[in-house]
Amino acid sequence: MTATSTVKGTTMTQTGEQKTKRMSFRQAINAAMAEAMREDEKVVLIGEDLRGGNGGTNPDPTVEAFGGVFGVTGGLWTEFGGDRVIDTPISESAILGAAAGAAVTGLRPVAELMFMDFFGVCYDEIYNQAAKFRYMFGGKATTPLTVRGIIGAGVGAAAQHSTSPYHLFTSTPGVKVVVPSNPADAKGLLLASIRDDDPVIFCEHKALYDVKGDVPVGSYVIPLGKANFTRRGTDVTIIAIGNPVNAANKVADKLKGEGISVEVLDPRTTSPLDEEAVLQSVADTGRVVIADESAARCGFGHDLAALIAQKGFHDLKAPIHLVTPPHSPVPFSHALEQLWIPGAERIEEAVRTVLKED
Amino acid sequence: MTLSTAPAAAQDLSTDQLLEAYRRMAKIRKFEQRLHLENQTGDIPGFIHLYAGEEATAVGVCMNLKDTDYIGSTHRGHGHCIAKGCDIKGMMYEIFGKQDGLCHGKGGSMHIADLSVGMLGANGIVGGAPPLATGAALTAKYLGNHGVSVAFSGDGGSNQGTVFEAMNMAVVLNLPVVFVFENNGFGEASGADYSVGSKDVAGRAAGFGLPAVKVDGTDFFAVYEAAKDAVALGRSGGGPSVIEAKNYRWFGHFEGDANLYRTKEQIEEIKRDHDPLKIFRSKVEGLIDMAELDKIEQEAEQEVDESVAEARAAAEPTPDQLTVDVYKNY
Numbered sequence A: 001m002t003a004t005s006t007v008k009g010t011t012m013t014q015t016g017e018q019k020t021k022r023m024s025f026r027q028a029i030n031a032a033m034a035e036a037m038r039e040d041e042k043v044v045l046i047g048e049d050l051r052g053g054n055g056g057t058n059p060d061p062t063v064e065a066f067g068g069v070f071g072v073t074g075g076l077w078t079e080f081g082g083d084r085v086i087d088t089p090i091s092e093s094a095i096l097g098a099a100a101g102a103a104v105t106g107l108r109p110v111a112e113l114m115f116m117d118f119f120g121v122c123y124d125e126i127y128n129q130a131a132k133f134r135y136m137f138g139g140k141a142t143t144p145l146t147v148r149g150i151i152g153a154g155v156g157a158a159a160q161h162s163t164s165p166y167h168l169f170t171s172t173p174g175v176k177v178v179v180p181s182n183p184a185d186a187k188g189l190l191l192a193s194i195r196d197d198d199p200v201i202f203c204e205h206k207a208l209y210d211v212k213g214d215v216p217v218g219s220y221v222i223p224l225g226k227a228n229f230t231r232r233g234t235d236v237t238i239i240a241i242g243n244p245v246n247a248a249n250k251v252a253d254k255l256k257g258e259g260i261s262v263e264v265l266d267p268r269t270t271s272p273l274d275e276e277a278v279l280q281s282v283a284d285t286g287r288v289v290i291a292d293e294s295a296a297r298c299g300f301g302h303d304l305a306a307l308i309a310q311k312g313f314h315d316l317k318a319p320i321h322l323v324t325p326p327h328s329p330v331p332f333s334h335a336l337e338q339l340w341i342p343g344a345e346r347i348e349e350a351v352r353t354v355l356k357e358d
Numbered sequence B: 001m002t003l004s005t006a007p008a009a010a011q012d013l014s015t016d017q018l019l020e021a022y023r024r025m026a027k028i029r030k031f032e033q034r035l036h037l038e039n040q041t042g043d044i045p046g047f048i049h050l051y052a053g054e055e056a057t058a059v060g061v062c063m064n065l066k067d068t069d070y071i072g073s074t075h076r077g078h079g080h081c082i083a084k085g086c087d088i089k090g091m092m093y094e095i096f097g098k099q100d101g102l103c104h105g106k107g108g109s110m111h112i113a114d115l116s117v118g119m120l121g122a123n124g125i126v127g128g129a130p131p132l133a134t135g136a137a138l139t140a141k142y143l144g145n146h147g148v149s150v151a152f153s154g155d156g157g158s159n160q161g162t163v164f165e166a167m168n169m170a171v172v173l174n175l176p177v178v179f180v181f182e183n184n185g186f187g188e189a190s191g192a193d194y195s196v197g198s199k200d201v202a203g204r205a206a207g208f209g210l211p212a213v214k215v216d217g218t219d220f221f222a223v224y225e226a227a228k229d230a231v232a233l234g235r236s237g238g239g240p241s242v243i244e245a246k247n248y249r250w251f252g253h254f255e256g257d258a259n260l261y262r263t264k265e266q267i268e269e270i271k272r273d274h275d276p277l278k279i280f281r282s283k284v285e286g287l288i289d290m291a292e293l294d295k296i297e298q299e300a301e302q303e304v305d306e307s308v309a310e311a312r313a314a315a316e317p318t319p320d321q322l323t324v325d326v327y328k329n330y
């Protein structure tokens, strides 16, 4: 168990003695898929260049030429073969639609959308199909589908390869949405997502792929809907999800030196949302900063703020502060992109401000 | 209507046209070769996808277009931009993310656009261009200005639903759009013979009711002639058509790709046997003095050199630019 994942008021299934291994976010996600495929032969992966090297002039029929664009599926084709690690044409509607159709008829597919921005090409297969099956069909359908995709700004990937549209997914009833911030959570949450009997969208921030952490080996599940306190504190709460959690941790550690006690709460999943943990922390500190990369309008941060305003209003000692990107596409220029990201500097500034207000 | 399968004879083009075609191809080559090196310095943010090896396709098509005609491009867009007349410096500034880039540093390599020369944008979304080019053709038809538009896609992109929808709709509405499929054999690391079920990109056109032709995309004269017919068809109200141009990509899918799906020897062979610039030279022997072509290459190299030096030294966008151009007004 990692030093940072102290849990308050919530349950986790891992035990304190679970053996861990140091690995990257990328490797942790890979390990979760391997684990899921070993334990359930109905789990199949489907997407573009999960292996790479089919057809063409590939001189070595055993080579995995890509293993995913960021190498996240590397080794899985070699272990599980082409029947279970399925490379497709560039056809996202068919990928998600086929995954939804396969899920509702007996498989447990993990579809990869590569960059989550591409949901724009194909979201109908979730929005009007997979997400609605159970309800529309009167509870008769089960759609155990996981959609993986890359989110996040910070590497100069520009407007169409850098967004974090999990707020849009969160507003879709019938889908669950996961946004992990560290390797251990990524593994535990992905295994939970794959085992879940409803569609889950799993968002991987590209800036995290090389980040390392201690990850429990073997079967390790973190239930969806259970928040994590990555820092405990009493003066102010930063609620963050995905990569901004790491910026928030940095701010908390820095301010500790100044005698400011910062709590950092990572909901880990936006849907379901651990409302209890959010409201508990608000009650404890009374001051809230929300750091969210999704959107400046109608984003996940606004959803949290509405929750706190409705159910935690009387615990607040100061207005809620939101740290989000501006209401703009993600700029290409490195200088502008750094300003766009809701990073540590802006979070720190918000914390200092909220501490002065009442 | 059938489109030409026979290459144009070099004699059919004026000397000026021949020199211009070579100039554009040489600029693309030098631009991409230089970016291949510049990218290794780590000073270029994001992903770049190089067009070297495919020059004859972009130039063969765009030599038939006017500034008022539109092209829609792909993630591998530098060649299309140069062929359509985008400014080299403006492009280089953009790729380095500078304020004076063609898109003020907001777009980068995958989104270079210049509507003033009919360049509707490189596109980070595979299959993005065909519906947009169909829209540009709708405008041309509606305005009755005899404009045409061209949608570039790859073999990989040819499998996208948006492409099928655009082709069918262009037939139904009889729009002046040319769908150009650059078949370089790969989409990322997957062979076209794996991902195109029929193994025949152009062959699909018949099912939608479009005339189609397959040409050698490394031979400027073959592409030029097919595009001439396709563009004439569109301009005269004859509707959409398809060109499949077979060519080769010299570099990896993106800069940093280890090319594990082909061997070093295969890449060397491609560069040796399928070099659009060499092929062009062999076809204009006797018509054009080779020294002139050498000079064009030197000039292109110099222009690229200057653009890199200037782009490196150029100003970054200032913070106030962050929210400029989200809307015209808000």
Ligand SMILES: Cc1ncc(C[n+]2csc(CCOP(=O)(O)OP(=O)(O)O)c2C)c(N)n1
Binding pocket: A048, A090, A092, A114, A118, A121, B074, B075, B076, B124, B125, B126, B127, B153, B154, B155, B156, B157, B158, B184, B186, B187, B188, B249, B253
């Ligand atoms: C909708 C969408 N899906 C996937 C991608 C990722 N991607 C970028 S380029 C590419 C391969 C494109 O292959 P092709 O169309 O043959 O063009 P080429 O790269 O060979 O020029 C893929 C899969 C994308 N950018 N957009």
